[in-house]
Amino acid sequence: MATVVNPNLMSDLQKFGAPDINACFSCGNCTAICPLADNDATFPRRFIRLAQVGLTDELVTSKELWTCYQCGMCTDRCPQEADPSEFMATARRYAIAKLDKTRIARAMYTSPVAAVIISLVGLAIFGGFFASVQAEEGARLVFGVPYEWIHTVGLVVMILVALIAVFNLAMMARATAKRDGVTAKSLFGSKAAWGRTFRALWYSIGVESLGQKRYREDCADDNPVEPLYRRRWLIHTLTLWGFLALFAATLIHYAGDIIGVPEAVAEAAITPVARTIGTLGGLAMMYGVSWFMINRYQKVSAAAQHSSPSDWLFLWMLWITGLTGFIIEVSLLFPGAQPQPWSYVLFLVHVAIAMELVLFMPFTKFAHVMYRPVALFFYGLAKDEHRELQPA
Numbered sequence: 001m002a003t004v005v006n007p008n009l010m011s012d013l014q015k016f017g018a019p020d021i022n023a024c025f026s027c028g029n030c031t032a033i034c035p036l037a038d039n040d041a042t043f044p045r046r047f048i049r050l051a052q053v054g055l056t057d058e059l060v061t062s063k064e065l066w067t068c069y070q071c072g073m074c075t076d077r078c079p080q081e082a083d084p085s086e087f088m089a090t091a092r093r094y095a096i097a098k099l100d101k102t103r104i105a106r107a108m109y110t111s112p113v114a115a116v117i118i119s120l121v122g123l124a125i126f127g128g129f130f131a132s133v134q135a136e137e138g139a140r141l142v143f144g145v146p147y148e149w150i151h152t153v154g155l156v157v158m159i160l161v162a163l164i165a166v167f168n169l170a171m172m173a174r175a176t177a178k179r180d181g182v183t184a185k186s187l188f189g190s191k192a193a194w195g196r197t198f199r200a201l202w203y204s205i206g207v208e209s210l211g212q213k214r215y216r217e218d219c220a221d222d223n224p225v226e227p228l229y230r231r232r233w234l235i236h237t238l239t240l241w242g243f244l245a246l247f248a249a250t251l252i253h254y255a256g257d258i259i260g261v262p263e264a265v266a267e268a269a270i271t272p273v274a275r276t277i278g279t280l281g282g283l284a285m286m287y288g289v290s291w292f293m294i295n296r297y298q299k300v301s302a303a304a305q306h307s308s309p310s311d312w313l314f315l316w317m318l319w320i321t322g323l324t325g326f327i328i329e330v331s332l333l334f335p336g337a338q339p340q341p342w343s344y345v346l347f348l349v350h351v352a353i354a355m356e357l358v359l360f361m362p363f364t365k366f367a368h369v370m371y372r373p374v375a376l377f378f379y380g381l382a383k384d385e386h387r388e389l390q391p392a
């Protein structure tokens with residue numbers, strides 16, 4: 001198949017915040033220092049080369065793009081100040097936008113005004129939807145809009161955004177599989193193939209996504225004088241686990257409602273479990289996100305030098321979700337406390353932002369949560385294959 005060269009790739013990448021990589025003279029220092037680069041993954045230099053020669057498809061379908069943790073070691077070592085770490089981050093933003101055919105991600109990354117408008121519209125829709133769900137029997141208006149309208153619009157938007165996420169993920173997996181020559185037969189065609197598939201799945205989800213093994217072991221020394229509580233891998237892990245715990249608490253809570261658990265049983269058994277998981281998760285997430293924000297504000301390392309408005313928006317939304325959830329939780333701890341009107345408003349803000357965070361996943365920095373495990377799955381497959389080809 002003919003290779004398509006995009007002469008505008010560099011200028012397009014710059015709209016997403018790419019540093020000037022024309023200074024790069026391919027010395028390879030960045031690849032030599034990168035703790036994640038190996039025979040299969042010669043980054044970040046290869047990605048800079050791909051951008052310089054205009055190979056868009058190669059750039060956005062490379063699984064290695066998503067394995068970079070943006071530790072900044074390559075940038076510290078670059079003699080030309082080409083900032084390869086920031087370039088990798090920009091290439092991921094660009095890939096998120098390229099995979100999203102609605103162009104919402106592109107608008108959010110390249111225009112701060114569009115990012116704010118889209119976020120506010122999303123908040124109004126999701127907030128309105130939850131206000132309509134909470135509306136008392138007989139109430140026909142929410143914020144002056146008929147209950148039925150806002151409920152239907154909210155549902156339709158949620159279903160549409162969920163479908164877009166699934167479609168984008170399928171396109172990314174398809175393109176990467178095609179590039180790597182992975183087929184249904186190579187995944188499930190034999191017992192050995194099933195074994196490889198399961199090992200790659202475990203590597204992707206268990207070892208790397210949840211266990212953060214390479215981040216912990218390989219990038220842990222990005223600044224060895226940093227105390228443990230400020231290490232990036234710990235901050236990242238607490239943020240991820242905290243968010244997952246909050247998500248799990250929400251699912252536990254609603255699962256009780258959906259399967260029709262009697263109210264007394266839910267109050268005695270389900271609610272305390274969900275609240276404990278949610279509170280611990282919220283604290284972990286607030287801790288991680290607060291440090292991310294402080295580090296970015298203080299520009300403490302090469303990795304924290306550049307933040308797009310979309311990155312800040314993402315962090316602020318996570319932080320506000322955590323804070324509002326925590327205030328609601330604390331307000332319920334006081335004996336005899338009755339829900340106040342302000343707590344309903346706070347709850348609405350909390351749920352609307354959390355909903356927007358999850359549903360806007362394909363358009364924001366959060367997209368790495370869905371693309372990274374898929375990329376790591378293909379990375380695990382390639383490594384496994386490589387190992388099997390090694391002489392005993």
Ligand code: SF4
Pocket residue numbers: 023024025026027028029030031045048077078079080081082083084
């Ligand atoms: S270290 Fe700098 S100049 Fe050398 S290959 Fe990497 S980005 Fe280019």
Ligand code: SF4
Pocket residue numbers: 033034035036037043044067068069070071072073074075084085088
């Ligand atoms: S930021 Fe770190 S993980 Fe990413 S390419 Fe540079 S050295 Fe490698």
